[in-house]
Each structure stands twice: as structure tokens, then as C-alpha cells.
Amino acid sequence: MTRTVYVNGEYLPEHEAKVSIFDRAFLMADGVYEVTSVLGGKLIDFAGHAKRLDRSLTELDIRKPIETDALLEVHRELVRLNGIEDGLIYLQITRGAPGDRDFVFPDPETTNPTIVLFTQDKPGLADSPAARTGMKIISIEDQRWGRRDIKTVQLLYPSMGKMMAKKAGADDAWMVQDGYVTEGTSNNAYFIKGNKIVTRALSNDILHGITRAAVLRFAREAQMEVEERNFTIEEAQSADEAFITSASAFVMPVVEIDGVALGEGTPGARVARLREIYLDESRKAAI
Incomplete structure (x- = not known):
């Protein structure tokens, strides 16, 4: 089954998902991430991951592109769309794609952060050998x-x-x-x-x-x-x-x-x- 992923506000089939070659995560590793486990179709410690995400973004001075309540709904929708019972949700937020490569941070007023989420289906995640x-x-x-x-x-x-x-x-x-x-x-x-x-x-x-x-x-x-x-x-x-x-x-x-x-x-x-x-x-x- 083709996964549905989330890229910058859109739910897309994974083969249609695209991120710019100028994205600073690709060029500079300029981004942060979180991984939230799913057990029984529910999110494990989402609040803790969301709080740490906020801290990581603040420490790197990356603008938060989505509020926490909306981010929770994206997680839940990806679980639903992909039929995840046990698995993981990967979230990545980067400083964005300013259109060219430069060591200097781009202007946050003109460069939107990139946000990507995808699921990983792992049946029996809690029953690892x-x-x-x-x-x-x-x-x-x-x-x-x-x-x-x-x-x-x-x-x-x-x-x-x-x-x-x-x-x-x-x-x-x-x-x-x-x-x-x-x-x-x-x-x-x-x-x-x-x-x-x-x-x-x-x-x-x-x-x-x-x-x-x-x-x-x-x-x-x-x-x-x-x-x-x-x-x-x-x-x-x-x-x-x-x-x-x-x-x-x-x-x-x-x-x-x-x-x-x-x-x-x-x-x-x-x-x-x-x-x-x-x-x-x-x-x-x-x-």
C-alpha cells in the first residue's frame, strides 16, 4: 500500500511528495525531528515530544510552522489514513528552502520552514525479540x-x-x-x-x-x-x-x-x- 505523507500542509501519496534541493536540511542538516510511537492506534507521549520539538526549534531559532493542536491532528490523520495500529510517526521541520545555498540563515519573514511527516508501519512494535x-x-x-x-x-x-x-x-x-x-x-x-x-x-x-x-x-x-x-x-x-x-x-x-x-x-x-x-x-x- 502506498503511504500517505504530509508535506507543508498537504496529504500526498509518498511518490508525489517533493522537497526543494535548496532545503537547508539537505544542504546544511539545518533541521530538527521527532519520532512518536503508535501503539494500538494511539500516540505514546505526544505531549513530551511536542514540548521537546518546541525547545529544539527555539534553540536553533527556527520558526514553528504549525501549532501543537494542529500538529496533533496531523499525527492522528496520518495514523488513520495509513491504518497504523503499531508503528512510528517521523516528523521533521527545517529552516526551509531560500532558493540558493548560503551559510547565513535566510530571512524567516520570506522563507517558510519545511514540515514533513510520514508513518512507519511496525506490527508488534512492543513485542520485540x-x-x-x-x-x-x-x-x-x-x-x-x-x-x-x-x-x-x-x-x-x-x-x-x-x-x-x-x-x-x-x-x-x-x-x-x-x-x-x-x-x-x-x-x-x-x-x-x-x-x-x-x-x-x-x-x-x-x-x-x-x-x-x-x-x-x-x-x-x-x-x-x-x-x-x-x-x-x-x-x-x-x-x-x-x-x-x-x-x-x-x-x-x-x-x-x-x-x-x-x-x-x-x-x-x-x-x-x-x-x-x-x-x-x-x-x-x-x-
Whole structure:
């Protein structure tokens, strides 16, 4: 089935969708994005993604082309038009296409931002086999730009990191800066020791994950201790359990880091419980 996508106010068959070659996302990676999960035909944590989108646009001084209520309706309409039960909605907003290439930002009064949304149909999204087997992780040097708190479309190095992991026979990579883990290539990173969850504190060094915020809130409600601080790969390797979070993976166990198995080398009970809680509570709050 041909997907229906959304481009600058129009719902179009995907093969009819076009964006200018002068769009600054194409030429300069000058744009931001969000990915919202769909479970049971409903949006997971849309409000959190919309709030982070606003922050990203503000940080880059990109004019917001659509109000949040209208954006919610676009999401819902794409879910309806494409018959999405479980899947993802990708949203991208760029500074627009001024008609030629220039390092200087175009005048926002004469250049409209570009907005694009499309769906990805993923039946059984919440029943990933990786949740039962766990992920193997390698560590790589973090060579990204310094403003990782802005969810930009500058994803080349994370993509390279995933390919490094694939070449090494692993599932993903955690990035390390000055000896400490920042985050995964497309996810936040954690380990559990005893009853304590350790993850890096929010700053410009990592993405302020929407799933991260929810999972840490649920963990505290479940009487788990949360410590937000820098940690090393060696600390994580000596942990009882480890995991990652993201909008599409939810809570995913990590069972091996740089060839060192955690615990029995199988997903642990605490991560399994966190995943269960997150999915249950997120489904209840979905819109």
C-alpha cells in the first residue's frame, strides 16, 4: 500500500511528495525531528515530544510552522489514513528552502520552514525479540557536535556508530567522551547495581529523552533509587543489569558490553519489570 505523507500542509501519496534541493536540511542538516510511537492506534507521549520539538526549534531559532493542536491532528490523520495500529510517526521541520545555498540563515519573514511527516508501519512494535534476548553493545568515541540536547537531523556519526557495532557483531554502540559514557547512538544508556539505576545527568552532552523522563519517573515510583551522574564502561560492565531507552525501543535490556556479559548474560528481572511498567502506563496515557 502506498503511504500517505504530509508535506507543508498537504496529504500526498509518498511518490508525489517533493522537497526543494535548496532545503537547508539537505544542504546544511539545518533541521530538527521527532519520532512518536503508535501503539494500538494511539500516540505514546505526544505531549513530551511536542514540548521537546518546541525547545529544539527555539534553540536553533527556527520558526514553528504549525501549532501543537494542529500538529496533533496531523499525527492522528496520518495514523488513520495509513491504518497504523503499531508503528512510528517521523516528523521533521527545517529552516526551509531560500532558493540558493548560503551559510547565513535566510530571512524567516520570506522563507517558510519545511514540515514533513510520514508513518512507519511496525506490527508488534512492543513485542520485540530483543526484549527477550537482550542487546550486545560496543563502546566508541563520541565524535558528535556539542549540542546533543537539540534533536537535529545531524545523524551521520550515530549512523556510523551503528555500522561499527554491526561490523563487530554487536547490536549497537554506547559513545564515550573523556572516559565517560554519554549515550547510545539513538538512545539513552543506563545500568543497575543493587536497587540503583545510574544514568548520565541531563546537559548539552546528551539528548533529553522523552522515554528517559518517563522511565525514571516510573522507577522512582517503584521505590528504585536513581542516580544521575557520569559513569564509565567498566562500571557498567560490573553492573547487575543494563538497558537503553528510546521512543521506538521503549526499555531494552543490554546483556553484553565490549564482550563482557552482565550477570548471567540474559535480561534481568528489574529491566523486564521497568519495560512492563513503561508499556502499561504509556498505553493508559496514549491519545
